[in-house]
Amino acid sequence: MRALVIYWSISGTTRAVAQSIANGLESAGADAVLHDLAKGDPPDPTTADIIGLGCPVHYFRMAAPAAQAAAALRGLDGRSGFAFVVHGTYRGVALNRARAALRRAGAREIGVFSCRGDDRFLGYTRRGYEFSPGRPNGEDLDRAERFGAGLVSAHFSALAGAPPPLPPEDRSPGWVYAAERLALERHLVHAVYSRFMSAATQRCTRCGRCARVCPTTNIRWAKGEVPAWGRECILCLSCAETCPEGAVRSPLDWPVFSPFLDYNVRHAARDPGIEHARVRLVRGRLQRTAETDGLSPTGGDQDGDDE
Ligand SMILES: Cc1cc2nc3c(=O)[nH]c(=O)nc-3n(C[C@H](O)[C@H](O)[C@H](O)COP(=O)(O)O)c2cc1C
Structure with missing residues (x-):
């Protein structure tokens, strides 16, 4: 079974989470390929059985390059999909948007993941604050790896017509x-x-x-x-x-x-x-x-x- 994990990252926290999810997928028997959107367009996602899409939250939504890649996703026709985001404070509509993009492209959702990431946004550091310093930590990455491993059984359950329960969409931010x-x-x-x-x-x-x-x-x-x-x-x-x-x-x-x-x-x-x-x-x-x-x-x- 092939899994494709597509992500975008500036300072590396989303990359670390994507890598941990991929490790989890591999540990459960999947052949996981990581694709960094900074290196160009992703390989054809329709060649994978499980497709993941992840990014940092920027301005309470998906970071722009990932949102663009998400909008271009097509033809996933019932393949399994999962979204993940990394955020320093509040994730706003980012996770909802990533999930919606996968569904719009035809994927069947089998999981969502989010965790905190070290937030060095200049608007805050200039005011003397760094939020979620040192995140993701070991615990976050272990959780990401367990999530990745769980995706394989979630995929088979979905194929058997018993998709795993998913968390509700995030509420609208204030x-x-x-x-x-x-x-x-x-x-x-x-x-x-x-x-x-x-x-x-x-x-x-x-x-x-x-x-x-x-x-x-x-x-x-x-x-x-x-x-x-x-x-x-x-x-x-x-x-x-x-x-x-x-x-x-x-x-x-x-x-x-x-x-x-x-x-x-x-x-x-x-x-x-x-x-x-x-x-x-x-x-x-x-x-x-x-x-x-x-x-x-x-x-x-x-x-x-x-x-
Ligand atoms: C321009 C910018 C805007 C951000 N906006 C948000 C935000 O709205 N909500 C939030 O929780 N974190 C926000 N963050 C923090 C990032 O989501 C967080 O630091 C993340 O871990 C960065 O991921 P990366 O290391 O993969 O680039 C922002 C960061 C930057 C640089």
């Missing part, structure tokens, strides 16, 4: 998150926000680090030149995070986004279901600080997390 998701919608990022990515020429040392870390190879740079951003920006802000001079300007610096980012940080920092560390970004590197924040847990992880 209105603030829904508003943020809409404000940072993929097409808007592509058509509008991507035009506002730039490097401050006074500060930029023309080192090219931003271009090297861009996961969508969207930044053109030649030795001695200030980088230029194209239209494939996904607002991951890897460029801005890496720049030791703090030279990269992005729409997330606009004052209009500030109250939303402050809200997200406050809300997640008070949530007892989400661990956080206090950090400081120094010349493109994250450092832990001993600072305390005076924010106390309020209880209630509102996105129906699985933990």
Whole structure:
């Protein structure tokens, strides 16, 4: 039996989860192939019996490159499918969307998986917070491996007409998150926000680090030149995070986004279901600080997390 696990990852947490799921599939007798979407289009999914699709959550939805790949899935005609996401705080509609894409392509769902991943989103680290530090941890990866192993029997049960029970869809996130998701919608990022990515020429040392870390190879740079951003920006802000001079300007610096980012940080920092560390970004590197924040847990992880 052949399994194809398709994923996209920037900082490697989704890759680690995908690898653990694949290990689990292999341990249960499947021949598992991992495909990283950063390396191009996936092999024909219709050659696999089980198809998995996984990504990080970005802006309360699927990270854009994975959403694009999900939309292109076709002809799965009753093959078994499973979705997985990795998220630092709240996963919003990401898991629902990945599940829906598989179903739309004709797959029969046999499982869903999600776990936390170290959240170094610049909007939060600049405010001194890293959420879900060190995740996925060993326990998360063991859980991913067990999930992978369980997919084989779930596949056979589904073939025998007794599909495994699945968790319900996630509830809609609160209105603030829904508003943020809409404000940072993929097409808007592509058509509008991507035009506002730039490097401050006074500060930029023309080192090219931003271009090297861009996961969508969207930044053109030649030795001695200030980088230029194209239209494939996904607002991951890897460029801005890496720049030791703090030279990269992005729409997330606009004052209009500030109250939303402050809200997200406050809300997640008070949530007892989400661990956080206090950090400081120094010349493109994250450092832990001993600072305390005076924010106390309020209880209630509102996105129906699985933990
Ligand atoms: C631009 C950006 C936006 C993010 N948005 C969310 C989010 O809306 N909800 C969430 O739970 N985590 C969010 N995260 C955190 C990532 O989902 C998390 O860090 C994940 O582990 C990253 O996966 P990767 O290592 O495979 O890239 C965001 C991260 C980035 C870089």
